[in-house]
Amino acid sequence: MFKRLSSMLGTRRGKILGTNGFAHFIHDGFTDTIYVLLPLWASGLQLNHAQVGLLKACLSGGLTFLQVPAGYLAERIGERLVLTLGTALAGAGFIGLAFADGFSMLAVCLFIAGIGCSTQHPLASALVSKAFEDGGRRAALGAYNFSGDLGKIAVPATVAAVAATIGWREGVMLYGIIGLGAAVCLYVLLTRLGAGGDAGNAAQTDAPAMAAGNGWGIRDRRGFSALAAIGVIDTGTRLGLLTFLPFLLINKGAQTETVGFALALVFAGGAAGKLICGLAAERMGILRTVVMTELATTCLIAGVIALPLYPALAALPVLGVALNGTSSVLYGTVGDFVDSHRQARAFGLFYTLGTGAGMTSPFIFGIISDLYGLETAVAVLAATVMLALPLCLALRPSLAAVAAGE
Numbered sequence: 001m002f003k004r005l006s007s008m009l010g011t012r013r014g015k016i017l018g019t020n021g022f023a024h025f026i027h028d029g030f031t032d033t034i035y036v037l038l039p040l041w042a043s044g045l046q047l048n049h050a051q052v053g054l055l056k057a058c059l060s061g062g063l064t065f066l067q068v069p070a071g072y073l074a075e076r077i078g079e080r081l082v083l084t085l086g087t088a089l090a091g092a093g094f095i096g097l098a099f100a101d102g103f104s105m106l107a108v109c110l111f112i113a114g115i116g117c118s119t120q121h122p123l124a125s126a127l128v129s130k131a132f133e134d135g136g137r138r139a140a141l142g143a144y145n146f147s148g149d150l151g152k153i154a155v156p157a158t159v160a161a162v163a164a165t166i167g168w169r170e171g172v173m174l175y176g177i178i179g180l181g182a183a184v185c186l187y188v189l190l191t192r193l194g195a196g197g198d199a200g201n202a203a204q205t206d207a208p209a210m211a212a213g214n215g216w217g218i219r220d221r222r223g224f225s226a227l228a229a230i231g232v233i234d235t236g237t238r239l240g241l242l243t244f245l246p247f248l249l250i251n252k253g254a255q256t257e258t259v260g261f262a263l264a265l266v267f268a269g270g271a272a273g274k275l276i277c278g279l280a281a282e283r284m285g286i287l288r289t290v291v292m293t294e295l296a297t298t299c300l301i302a303g304v305i306a307l308p309l310y311p312a313l314a315a316l317p318v319l320g321v322a323l324n325g326t327s328s329v330l331y332g333t334v335g336d337f338v339d340s341h342r343q344a345r346a347f348g349l350f351y352t353l354g355t356g357a358g359m360t361s362p363f364i365f366g367i368i369s370d371l372y373g374l375e376t377a378v379a380v381l382a383a384t385v386m387l388a389l390p391l392c393l394a395l396r397p398s399l400a401a402v403a404a405g406e
Contacts (some may be wrong), residue, residue, distance in 0.1 A: 025147050062111045217396060222397070293323075297319070297322040300323075
């Protein structure tokens with residue numbers, strides 16, 4: 001499978017995968033650097049855990065509310081332009097963070113960055129999904145997700161190092177400028193590939209199919225609903241854990257540089273997990289892979305709570321594999337339930353439901369932490385992961401129908 005993906009890189013669809021993987025790298029750098037910054041802001045501004053959750057909710061809020069509109073807009077003017085403008089807006093939001101002098105300014109800039117980042121997941125995923133609709137879609141989306149986790153590894157660790165040596169303002173300013181440059185690169189690359197820019201022609205070509213399908217293009221509502229519900233639980237618990245994992249490690253004695261390194265370990269495991277689990281789903285089956293990763297996530301979170309600092313750090317890469325591996329399987333399955341001409345819109349809906357959970361969960365678990373303690377909140381979060389398992393039973397008939405159709 002790795003050889004097959006490697007051989008595709010010289011083809012047009014392989015270059016589309018590479019370009020959108022670059023977008024994923026940049027955007028995941030934006031969204032996941034916040035986990036390094038939150039403890040610094042909490043210490044400097046004397047924030048409680050509920051307020052920390054609110055700041056995370058501002059970023060996730062921009063992501064949540066604009067993903068579906070981004071899909072609609074892409075149908076009118078093309079994914080290329082919307083993705084480019086979104087990347088530039090995310091860069092501008094990070095530049096604004098460098099000048100923030102209080103909670104309100106941080107919240108506004110994070111919301112702006114979230115709006116910009118809302119364009120990447122639904123549109124880049126749709127471009128990759130459409131490029132590989134004739135075969136290899138799940139493996140391609142696994143590689144696409146792998147590139148995003150490379151951004152999660154490199155960018156937060158780099159910003160943490162800059163914050164420890166120069167200051168966090170310089171770190172976010174630098175990455176904001178990089179984001180503006182990335183926007184220009186994306187537009188040039190997608191234009192040369194002729195990808196994401198012919199929305200009007202596509203709409204005319206697909207007019208009969210659009211008339212025959214429903215508004216979202218969802219062919220199997222039960223399957224899509226079960227898949228989205230699992231995604232809600234998976235994303236909500238994952239983002240809740242990542243928000244408070246740095247605080248848990250700080251309570252165990254970790255310093256700022258150690259927190260950045262710890263997150264890099266989680267994201268490194270996540271990078272491998274998204275690629276490995278995407279490929280594993282092709283061989284083992286979707287449901288087996290999801291059940292395996294969710295069970296492992298619960299057990300490993302419990303272990304991190306109980307262990308002292310250094311054994312907990314050693315467990316983080318394995319936790320990252322389980323924590324992030326599920327998402328590749330879920331993303332790669334969305335296209336099985338959706339018509340080709342509605343990919344951007346349906347991915348926008350799927351990601352909106354997930355990031356909506358990611359917006360609310362840090363605030364909810366922050367309140368639990370303030371009331372009952374941080375370890376109790378993380379333990380409740382670990383138990384919540386198990387809610388995904390019964391939903392796998394609801395998903396099984398739809399997956400069987402897809403397999404029979406193939």
